[in-house]
Amino acid sequence: MFAKDFVNVLKEQDFEAFFGVPDSLLKSFCNEISNEENIIAANEGNAVAMGCGYHLSTGKIPVVYMQNSGIGNAINPILSLVDIYEIPLLFIIGWRGEPDIKDEPQHFKQGLLTKDILNCIDLKNEILSNDIFEVKNQIINAKEYMKKTKKSFAFVVRKNTFEKEFANEDIFQDYDLTREIAINSILKLAPCDSFFVSTTGYISRELYKNSKDNSRNFLTVGSMGHMSSIALLIALNKKDKRIFCLDGDGALLMHMGSIAVIAEKSPKNLKHILLNNCVHNSVGSQPTAARNMDFCEIFKGAGYKKTYSVKTLLELERVLPEFIDNNELSFLEIKIKPDSGADLPRPKNTPVSNKIAFMEKLNE
Ligand SMILES: Cc1ncc(C[n+]2csc(CCOP(=O)(O)OP(=O)(O)O)c2C)c(N)n1
Structure with missing residues (x-):
């Protein structure tokens, strides 16, 4: 139909x-x-x-x-x-x-x-x-x-109840950066003993595709919006490890109260990154309510110690070393454009094997 x-x-x-x-x-x-x-x-x-x-x-x-x-x-x-x-x-x-x-x-x-x-x-x-x-x-x-x-x-x-039609590609965010470029820039500069926790949908699949060592990644394939709370406890319990969490604007908005809790605990080793495309890219690029939001102000207001926002590769490369090295709870918004996600692989290993490998690596 x-x-x-x-x-x-x-x-x-x-x-x-x-x-x-x-x-x-x-x-x-x-x-x-x-x-x-x-x-x-x-x-x-x-x-x-x-x-x-x-x-x-x-x-x-x-x-x-x-x-x-x-x-x-x-x-x-x-x-x-x-x-x-x-x-x-x-x-x-x-x-x-x-x-x-x-x-x-x-x-x-x-x-x-x-x-x-x-x-x-x-x-x-x-x-x-x-x-x-x-x-x-x-x-x-x-x-x-x-x-x-x-x-x-x-x-x-049920699946295929509706005929497939072209979605309105939302071009609100016409930035140069793609999710892949942003994630690769972070992977390139993050110390090799870092850990990543990533959100539901394309972001986890992109991380999976581009990582050399997927045992350092916890891919939160479900429970949309809860990824940063998982990362919080990992950061609190593994204070000697840098924990990067990769959020989406749809996921962040879904349970945004969590940032107040993260800020209250303020783990110095937690790096909260928002890949902001202002849409639910993974399910068809429908707009989120993020387009008029100033996330740096919001995170600063919640109590994050350092906040950054970038929208070009040049800005990203300039900000990343300080963002990675500072010893404070930090937030980085990267404005990216929506992407089709057509060539993104899905994890080959099961969620349980992802968990086991991640825990083993974290406890080495
Ligand atoms: C509770 C819940 N509602 C809806 C979905 C369907 N869903 C999966 S990914 C996604 C969009 C995520 O958007 P965002 O966090 O902005 O990341 P992007 O897809 O743009 O990379 C949605 C709505 C879900 N997995 N769980």
């Missing part, structure tokens, strides 16, 4: 506002709603809450979309807000890790349990058909159910 037809059917049935976190399986859908009333949330709970605010102020039912990885972030406001105030939301949930469909390890368990989790929280759900005529009936029935019961309803979206 074409995402355009799906969105048209939604609009015909008065579903006109969209709140969510983008997903690769929903790429065509996300692209289609980019010209509608659509707010891309910092995290999935944030999307649920905005949907509730929309309902309170308009009386209409919003659409809340997400990858199934984000169900956990959404559960708290679903159970303690949506359900208790009887606010109906229409969920669209991308089903990564569907059993028997090839996918990455971080999606296995979430994929296996997706329907069970929804059933367990009493969120009525069904798989979205890929036939637009059937879909129309599904939406009409879901709407009737929601109106009658004041409960929410979820459509679970």
